[in-house]
Amino acid sequence: MNIKPLADRVLVQPDAAEEKSAGGIILPDSAKEKPLKGKVLATGDGTKDEAMVVKAGDAVLYGKYAGTEIEVEGEKYLIMRQSDILAIVK
Numbered sequence: 332m333n334i335k336p337l338a339d340r341v342l343v344q345p346d347a348a349e350e351k352s353a354g355g356i357i358l359p360d361s362a363k364e365k366p367l368k369g370k371v372l373a374t375g376d377g378t379k380d381e382a383m384v385v386k387a388g389d390a391v392l393y394g395k396y397a398g399t400e401i402e403v404e405g406e407k408y409l410i411m412r413q414s415d416i417l418a419i420v421k
């Protein structure tokens with residue numbers, strides 16, 4: 332994959348959605364919760380007003396409706412602004 336986000340944008344690979352509920356019931360795709368955690372794969376260079384705080388390899392939490400979903404070679408990714416990221420998970 333050769334994607335380089337621009338400005339203050341970040342490329343995130345979402346974690347996999349839960350396959351089973353707490354009771355052990357297998358969930359269909361339509362009932363799965365959208366993951367709110369992922370791994371940063373690439374970042375832009377930032378803007379003159381905002382330096383990039385996140386870096387490739389960081390685990391991050393983001394909002395439920397954050398970013399734009401894209402699909403490359405069968406894999407789903409999100410491109411979002413750095414300001415859509417809520418926290419870095421250590």
